[in-house]
Structure formats: C-alpha cells, structure tokens
Amino acid sequence: MNSIYQYFRAIWYGFSSLWKGMMLTGHYLVHPKKILTEQYPENRDTLYIPDRFQGEVVLPHDENNEHLCTGCTICEMNCPNGSIKIITQQVVTPEGKKKKELDKWVYHLGLCTFCGQCIDACPQDAIKMSNAFEHSVYDRKVLTKVLNQPGSKLKSAKK
C-alpha cells in the first residue's frame, strides 16, 4: 500500500515541480521589463556595467597626483602570467636617506586574465579593478600601459 502511495506521490511531485518551473519561465515571458540583455553598441550612453566587473587594473591617484604604491613588487610576484612589471629606483630623501621608490608601474593588458590576485595581494590597497571594458585598439603596443602618472608621488604616511 505504501509503495502505491509513493508511486502516486512521485507523479504528483513531478508534475508540481515541473509546473513551478513553467510558472517561472511563463512569468518571465509576460514580464518583458525583466529582460537583462544590453543592446550594447546602441545603448552605449546608458550602458550599465556593474562595479564589480573586472575590466582592467588601475592605480588610483588622488587630487595631489599621489598614489599608494610603495613599489614592493608583491603584485608582480603574485601575477600568474607576468602581466605586471614594477620598475623601482633608488632615491635620496631630503633627510639624506636612501630609499626605494616606484618608478614605472608597467601593466601588460594583453597578458592579463583579470583574475584579481594582484589586488588581493597588495598590502597598501594601492591598485583596483575598474569596470572599463572597451579595450580594443589597433596597435598592440598601446596595450602596454604605465599606470603611475608622470610626476606622481607616494602618498606620505598617515598623519
């Protein structure tokens, strides 16, 4: 008796779960406002890209043209496919101390897989992922970027 009950229960359960699925797709069918598709080239002005989209690595500068990168090269070591090259230089501070400082933050966009491990590894939280995605260019050389702006400095330690 129990097995017969189980048999019909299975049929009932099957139909009810299928009906649930059909209701969901049917709901989407009659609610076209829920459509997620972006008609990209046409709606370029109103396009919404989520903030968490990992488009490219950027090194944010503040209004005084200062960044947070100390040139520690941890990001370079963490990069799985060598798309980061940190070039440092020795400078002499006004106090007469020798100090290592960032010279060029070279970023090969053509090699990057946007995994975000450099951002996770950075001890200063100096670099970020931006959600820019229109990266296509006609010349491959343009893809090799220097992220620190000319004349930028390390933000002085917290006061």
Add this chain to the structure above:
Amino acid sequence: MSASTIIFYIVSALVLVFGAMSVFTRKIFRAAIYLLFSLIGIAGIYILMNMDFIAALQVLIYVGGIIVLIIFSIFLTHQAGDKLPKPLFKRIVAGASMAAFGLIVVLGVFYKTAFKVTTEAGIDHSARSIGRQMLDYHHHGYVYPFEIVSFLLLAALVGCIVIAVKIQKK
C-alpha cells in the same frame, strides 16, 4: 492496361529488386535497408488492394519494429561497417540450389492452382469489421488465435522482465 496494373508491376518490380539486392549486397547494414524498402513495397501492394489497415500494420510492425530491431542488432555486432568476405563457391552452389528448389515448389503450386475470376463484392476491409472479426467467436471469428497470441505475447513480456530484473542480494 489500367493505371493500377502499371503501378502494381512497378511496385512488385521494386519489391523483387530490393529483395534481391538485400540478399546479394555484401554490406550487412545495406542489406537491412534494402529489406526495408522491399517491405515498404509490400505495404504499397496492400494499399493497391484497398487493404489500408493491413498496409499500415505492415509498416508499423515490419518496418517500424522488426527492421529497427535488426538494425539495432547490426549496430551491436563487430565489424558492422566492413564488407563481408566473398562466399565460398560450395555455399553459393548450395544456396542457389535451395533457392531454385523453393522457386520450383512455388511455381508448381502456382501453375496447379486454377485462379477463378470472381464477381463477388470485396470483403469489408474497414478497421471496424477487422476488429469485430478479431473478437468474434461464431463464424469467421478469430477470437481463439487472437487470445492465444495475446497470451503468448504476455508470456514473452513476463519472461523478459524475469530475465532482465536484478535480484538484489541481501
């Protein structure tokens, strides 16, 4: 010659040609396909005789059932795609003599029978009358063969389940 006679000759020629090809081809899958066309031709002859129901049964059972089974068993054999080796001369002779013997028997019966041309009305060939005859136990009824065949098929079905079922060891 009326149109139906011409169609009859065309269809029977197709049946015979495909039958012969299914025997003589050396690719086993093609043999099954030629047999299929031959059986479809037989269904065509049934339609020509106004036996729609029998024709549909022929297509459903022989073509849709038996040929599919044959093809499945061909799929499961080794070297299904290879050409079969040429038969031995001994076997050709043996097979040809068997075929000739069969042909002689058929022709003998064929020429001994006196075919009468009747003017009687054709039998009622609708599905309804076939169904009634199938379950009729008075005259021209087939209820006993029908029941016996059903019983046989039921036994085969149960036998299949018995063979296929897995006995769970405790």
Add this chain to the structure above:
Amino acid sequence: MQLSISLLEITRAIDSWLNSIFHPHVAFGIELVLAGVAVILLVVAMAVLMVYAERKLAGFMQMRLGPMRVGKYGSMQAIADVMKLLLKECLVPTNSDKMMFKLAPFVVTVVSFMTIVPIAFARGIQLWDINIGVFYITAVSSLSVIGILMAGWSSNNKYSLLGAMRSGAQIVSYELSGGLALIVVVMMSGTLSISGIVQAQADGWWVIKGHIPVIIAFVTFIITSTAELNRAPFDLAEAESELTAGYHTEYSGMQFAMFFLSEYTNMFVLSMVAATVFLGGWMPFHIAGLEGFNHFMDYIPGIVWFFGKTFFILFLIVWFRWTFPRLRIDQLLKLEWKYLLPVSIINVLFAAFIALMGWYL
C-alpha cells in the same frame, strides 16, 4: 450562416476549372502536384515562422531578447539562416557509407511530409481522408527512426552512432504509450479516420467531453510526442554537451537543413494530431445552450481554429523545451516503462469502461 467564401469552395472552384480545361486524369495529376506544393509551402513557411517564434519565446523566457539584429526585431533571422544553409557546402566524410549518408536526409524528410497527408485543416480541406487516419500517422511516423539510424550509422562517427541509437531506442519505446493515448479517443469516437474524429467532436471537444481518461491521455500524448520529437527535455539523442549534435553531427548545408526541416515538420504534425484528436480539430468551441455564443464562434473560420489550437500545442512544446532540464537515460526509461506505460494501459481500460457505459458528455 457561414462565411460567404470558404476554403472548400475555393478548392472546388479550382477543381471544376481544371476539369473544364484538361482531361480528368491530367486534371487529377495537376491537383496532386498542386496539393504537394501547397503542403511543402505550408510546412516551410510554418518552419521559418516557428524558428523565429521559438527563438524569440526562448529569449523572453530566459530574460533575453532573442534575435534582434537581422531586420526589425530580428524578424529576418530565420530567412538569413536558411540562406546560409543553402549556400553552405554539403560535406561528405571520406570513410562514410556515401550512398546511405546522402539518402538518410531524404528518407527523414519524405517520411515527415507523408504524415501530413491525412490531416484535416478545415471543413473538407484534407488531402486524403483515409479511413485509418490516426493509425496511418502512427505507422508512418515510426519510419522516421530508420532515417535517423541510417544517418547515424553511415556517418562513421561515434557521436552520430550513439545519438542514433539513443534516438531510436527512445522513439521505439515512447511510441507505445503515444499509441495507447490515441486509442483512448479512437475508442470513444469509434473511428480511426481523422474526419470522423473531428465530426465526433461537433458538440464538444474530447478533452472536455471525455473528462478524466482523455485528459490523462492528452497529457501522456504531449509528453510522448515531445519525446518522439527528440526535443528537450528528451534531447539525449543530440545532447550537445555529450554528443556534439547526435545523429546529424556530420551533416552540413542543405542536408542538415533537411533534418532540421523534418524535425520541425514532425513537430507540426504531432501538434496537429494532438489538436485534431483531443482539441477538436477545426471544430469551433461550443457551449451547449448558449446559442448566441455558439453562433459567434461559428463565424471564426475553421482554419483559424485549427491553426490556433496547433500553435497552442506548439507553444506548450516550446515552453517545455526552455524550462525543463534534460533527463538522464535511466530517468528517461523509468518515465516510460514505470510511469507512462502502466498509467496509459490502465487508462485505456478505464476509458473502455467509460465508453462502454456512455459516461462521457
């Protein structure tokens, strides 16, 4: 009162006009050709429409837009696809059985066009009112397995062979309960002919008149016909993630298009059969006792009713496809042999009892 011009009168006018010009035999031959061309045009037009409709519906069901680029709202997409397939080369693999490989698409297409023959589109619009209509459709559609097996075997490709075997096993096993579902209505209307079944529904469609057994049969038939079509959720035969494309992996160009067309034709035929057998074919919707309502329904021509019902069932099938996940092979066999077949056998007995007692409306 009916509409002044019906399709039946148009066909009669063409018939008498042809007979007045030509010898009756020649006129008959011309009519056969005309009917064949009409069927092919109908099927191709419906297939193009259906491909577009399905892609659009699928898009909306999955919060997408579907095709949008070719033509306004992508309306030319299906035609562009057909053009692409027409222009592509028909490749034949070197180690295939070439004759079978080239023959298979034709077998599949011919079989699927043959099943359209006994379908009644409107009052008197029927190519061949064969007295075993429903049985004829079941018998002929069982032939399509052969074409699929031929295609799968002759491609000389393991994916094709596996796909063909899966598809064959699936069609052969689901034919059983599909046939039993049709038998329910055949028993109640007492005839196998399509026009007879439609006439039996003049006072109400079977799915309403025949209540419980016919509703069970209708659900069974929809499930089995989806399975026989090898469409999702029963598309194991062409499961992309396992078998690339199943039995038509090796086909390209027009040969592939013929498989595609025959798949869609089978879909139309099965939904037309479901519409005819369960939903009353071209019979309008009548409620006994409401004379005004019934008269109003009579004004809608039969062909609109017929295609309305057909497209309703096509919509259901499309809805299934874009909602349900694919079944595993053991689930597929379990569904047929442990659920559909016992249920439909018991349903046939139940329906026989009801038909015997005359307990339908």
